[in-house]
């Protein structure tokens with residue numbers, strides 16, 4: 617059987633220190649992505665909402681129009697900055713996420729754009745599961761006050777390496793999405809995400825390792841660095857997990873970068889040892905991936 621990851625590849629997750637200044641965030645991201653590419657990383661990831669503060673009141677103000685694609689530079693400076701940067705760095709760039717506004721201006725989304733080293737847009741993912749939680753005395757957040765959800769699973773075929781899946785933050789809590797992507801052949805699940813001090817401590821690492829363990833694939837979570845002067849305090853702790861649920865690298869809360877080589881053949885080795893893939897009982901329960909098309913754009 618063909619290997620899911622066709623050749624070993626270096627993955628870089630950039631835990632960026634993000635500010636309220638969009639153009640500063642874009643130029644800072646450029647510096648860090650170029651730094652990542654110098655390590656030999658070929659897939660580079662930025663955090664959720666890397667160029668705006670994270671908060672419902674900020675989304676309308678920072679949102680950019682992405683459709684029809686490609687947008688003009690005025691409609692989306694971030695689209696063009698990321699496309700140019702992927703080309704300049706010569707990497708597949710998963711551009712974290714940015715607030716997106718529909719052309720009509722009525723709907724807003726939390727959207728991740730992935731560019732090829734040519735600068736071409738490969739895929740966009742609109743966060744499918746909106747972050748609406750209420751833990752009394754700890755954290756209340758309601759993305760659905762201003763955002764609309766996306767409605768597809770995003771799988772991206774990278775010719776040299778294989779398929780990756782991109783989803784955003786709260787999406788990780790819904791294992792179906794990960795399982796469907798893995799059953800469609802993804803070797804890597806990437807989640808730009810910004811957990812907080814409450815749920816980060818509880819579930820960030822557990823979610824990453826659980827998705828890797830359930831699906832026997834690589835998982836990468838990329839957070840903004842923590843800023844205690846901001847209204848929303850991100851957990852940080854960006855991490856790369858292997859298909860045995862082993863933590864290959866985890867940052868602390870400060871700005872930094874995880875760079876890890878994902879090894880061709882390792883997923884198959886793990887699956888040979890614990891052969892879940894041939895042991896599923898679709899005569900007892902349904903295959904969640906049946907009939908679902910994962911698509912890029």
Ligand SMILES: O=C(O)CCC(=O)C(=O)O
Pocket residue numbers: 664746747784785786787789809810811812815816819
């Ligand atoms: O799931 C969580 O605990 C945090 C989710 C989140 O911060 C987000 O979706 O942006």
